Amino acid sequence: MNNGRFPISLHILTLLASAEGELLSSDYIAGSININPVLVRKEISNLRNHGLIESKEGKNGGATLAKPAEKIRLSDVYHAVQQASLLGNSKNKPNPDCPVGKQINQHLDHLYREIEGALLHKLEKMSLADFLRQFA
Amino acid sequence: MNNGRFPISLHILTLLASAEGELLSSDYIAGSININPVLVRKEISNLRNHGLIESKEGKNGGATLAKPAEKIRLSDVYHAVQQASLLGNSKNKPNPDCPVGKQINQHLDHLYREIEGALLHKLEKMSLADFLRQFA
DNA sequence: CATTCTGTAATCTACTTTATTACAGTACAA
DNA sequence: TTGTACTGTAATAAAGTAGATTACAGAATG
Numbered sequence: 001m002n003n004g005r006f007p008i009s010l011h012i013l014t015l016l017a018s019a020e021g022e023l024l025s026s027d028y029i030a031g032s033i034n035i036n037p038v039l040v041r042k043e044i045s046n047l048r049n050h051g052l053i054e055s056k057e058g059k060n061g062g063a064t065l066a067k068p069a070e071k072i073r074l075s076d077v078y079h080a081v082q083q084a085s086l087l088g089n090s091k092n093k094p095n096p097d098c099p100v101g102k103q104i105n106q107h108l109d110h111l112y113r114e115i116e117g118a119l120l121h122k123l124e125k126m127s128l129a130d131f132l133r134q135f136a
Numbered sequence: 137m138n139n140g141r142f143p144i145s146l147h148i149l150t151l152l153a154s155a156e157g158e159l160l161s162s163d164y165i166a167g168s169i170n171i172n173p174v175l176v177r178k179e180i181s182n183l184r185n186h187g188l189i190e191s192k193e194g195k196n197g198g199a200t201l202a203k204p205a206e207k208i209r210l211s212d213v214y215h216a217v218q219q220a221s222l223l224g225n226s227k228n229k230p231n232p233d234c235p236v237g238k239q240i241n242q243h244l245d246h247l248y249r250e251i252e253g254a255l256l257h258k259l260e261k262m263s264l265a266d267f268l269r270q271f272a
Numbered sequence: 273c274a275t276t277c278t279g280t281a282a283t284c285t286a287c288t289t290t291a292t293t294a295c296a297g298t299a300c301a302a
Numbered sequence: 303t304t305g306t307a308c309t310g311t312a313a314t315a316a317a318g319t320a321g322a323t324t325a326c327a328g329a330a331t332g
Contacts, residue, residue, distance in 0.1 A: 004320075007228075007244055015236050025277065032234040036322050041279065058330025059276040074247075092143075098168040100151050100271065107270050108143055111210075111262075118258045122251050134243050135236065140289075161308065172291050177310065193309045194299025 005081045008033060009043050010131070013052065013077065017069040017132045023062030050080035069132060075123035141217045144169060145179050146267070149188065149213065153205040153268045159198030186216035205268060211259035 011033050015024060026044065030037040044063050047053040052072055055063040065072070094101030147169050151160060162180065166173040180199050183189040188208055191199040201208070230237030 007240075010244070011230065011236070011240055014240065015234075018236055027277085032231045032237040034228050034230055034237070038280085038323075039321065045279070055278070056330080057278045057328075060331065061277045061329080063278095092170050094147070094170055095168045098151075100147070100154055101168040101170070103271050104143075104147055104150065107267065108146070110270075111267070115255055115258050118254045119251055122254045126247075131243065131247070134246075135239050163308085174292075174311085175290065181310070191309070192299080193297075195307045196300065197298080197308045199309095 003081075005043065006078065008035065008039070009047055009077050009081050010074070012040065012043055012047065012063075013065070013069075013072065013128055014132055014135075016053065016063060016065045017072075017128050018135070019064070021064055023056060023060065023064050025062045029063075047077075047080055050076070052076060052080060065128075069129035070127050072128040073124050074126045074128070074131065075120050077128075078120065078123050139217075141179065142214065144171065144175070145183060145213050145217050146210070148176065148179055148183065148199075149201070149205075149208065149264050150268055150271075152189065152199060152201045153208075153264050154271070155200070157200055159192060159196065159200050161198045165199075183213075183216055186212070188212060188216060201264075205265035206263050208264040209260050210262045210264070210267065211256050213264075214256065214259050 012029055015029055015032055026037045026040040030040045033040065044053055044055055048055055048063075048066075052066055053063050054066045055061070094104055096102050148165055151165055151168055162173045162176040165180075166176045169176065180189055180191055184191055184199075184202075188202055189199050190202045191197065230240055232238050
């Protein structure tokens with residue numbers, strides 16, 4: 001499932017937002033989150049692919065926001081990170097001979113989409129700038 | 137994290153609701169979900185502890201709903217099953233010397249609670265009977 | 273051209289989930 | 303009253319996943 005990635009990505013973005021255009025190195029970021037720098041670079045790579053971050057290689061390189069923190073919604077972060085469904089993929093293949101088993105995945109999917117919609121609605125309303133503003 | 141349990145529990149409850157008071161055995165249920173019967177019995181045990189299911193031991197034993205499907209909300213299922221936070225527990229201990237790291241878990245927790253609230257709002261409005269009704 | 277970074281792959285370790293095995297206890301029915 | 307069909311639960315094994323680590327090529331800078 002891998003949803004420890006949402007807090008990691010949000011932590012990275014929060015640091016970048018608080019650094020105001022400065023380039024931060026993966027080592028520095030990893031030191032704040034307290035995880036391995038390679039993981040940070042992987043997340044940065046992902047966030048870059050989603051257009052939220054820019055990064056620069058080489059000496060004095062690092063990462064910075066690709067756009068102002070006001071323009072980054074937490075739903076963008078969610079989309080960048082989310083792989084599996086919210087309440088759990090039943091990767092089970094239910095019994096197709098059972099009238100319930102045969103249909104349940106379809107109805108679960110529908111339920112998940114509805115719930116995810118509600119969640120996204122919340123996340124769309126909060127920007128990275130809003131999130132950062134909470135920090136004293 | 138363990139959130140494959142939500143679909144399993146909902147599957148169990150849906151089967152019981154469709155069986156209309158009949159006692160279903162863990163083997164039968166496991167056959168529909170296509171998982172191990174012991175897992176089913178564990179989930180049944182959990183759902184029973186949460187007052188959603190009753191079960192009877194011995195020959196011709198099995199499980200049945202503890203109350204009408206109209207009275208079981210999907211939020212009840214969620215509560216019975218949910219252990220960890222929705223968008224991922226950063227079990228990381230962020231660097232307390234970093235102004236962002238020091239506070240981020242607190243703000244993440246707040247965010248999670250808000251989001252979970254939105255999700256529960258959706259789930260409260262749907263009963264097990266509503267869910268079952270979707271099946272043709 | 274040495275240094276300091278990123279980017280990325282490969283591997284290892286730890287953890288978590290699920291399956292399996294085992295068996296005691298309970299209810300029913302012949 | 304005894305065999306059978308169940309539940310309940312613990313213990314262990316196997317499979318899967320996340321995260322850490324190592325390694326190294328390549329880029330930018332001074």
